[in-house]
Amino acid sequence: MKAIEVVGLTKYYGSFLAVDNVSFEVRKGEIFGFLGPNGAGKTTTVRTITGVLRPNSGEIRVLGYDMLDEREKIKARERTGIVPEMANPYVDLTAMQNLRLMGELYGMGRGEIEKRSVELLKLFDLYEKRNMKVRAFSKGMRQRLILAMAMISDPELLILDEPTSGLDVISARLIKDVIREEKRKGKTIFMTTHNMIDANELCERIGIIRKGRLIAIDTPEKLKQLVRGSVSVEVSFEPMKLETSSISSAIRVELMGDKARVFTNDPDATVKELVYYAERKGLRIVSLRTLSPSLEDVFIKLVGEKND
């Protein structure tokens, strides 16, 4: 069974098509990232997956439950922790009271709520501030509390809409550490993000959405291979001489100070050619390394190029 299965999801707002026939699945135990520019349809997808919005068409299963069936939806929600976009704790309550309230909503017993709350407050570095009203909390502290609230019932699936967006470095790092730790414990995490660095660091698979359409879905490393011609081999010879025409696998060569950057679709062939070239010319290889494209290169290429 998959943690999330989405087939042909389509959602209109009036006549505006926000999510267009999107299909994907999230495997149990993985961190899946849903990446896309502003207005791409990430939040709309999250809201349909969590049963807040009803799609116009498509099938959605969460932990095997049909999210279009009201009874099954409740069962799925009992086992899922959700951080919606722009979520806010109750500002007139303390951190502890917010957690208690959430525990009660999940039908947990008093003792269990107290124990789990203390554990989470410590995990999110909020224990010292547990009796302070949330009104006095910074954005980072609020976001940490929101995630703690979503985790109160120790759910097997976390659905997080932009969990690290706009946060201070320390809060963002703490949240990323918790996400990794949850994965280590066998939990599944579905998260949306704009942040390429976070997606690259955290996610095992990434779906890229643009204008409501899923345009790519794969591991970060495989996605990077989509950016043909952005792989390069950086080489430094002593003395630094390179007749660019002698490297037949090169797409283009950039000379930079004491190095050359050879762009290629076949780094293996390029490395071999460079080594052979150095041997023939009697040059010493000072350094030789392959540089991969970043997830940002992939994103810019895919988001910029795919026309409807």
Ligand SMILES: Nc1ncnc2c1ncn2[C@@H]1O[C@H](COP(=O)(O)OP(=O)(O)OP(=O)(O)O)[C@@H](O)[C@H]1O
């Ligand atoms: N309630 C609504 N009524 C009309 N249009 C909406 C509504 N909610 C979202 N939209 C539009 O649907 C599109 C997708 O919005 P959505 O919030 O899902 O995108 P997103 O990828 O989450 O963007 P962001 O990263 O900015 O949060 C956008 O063009 C948005 O303007």
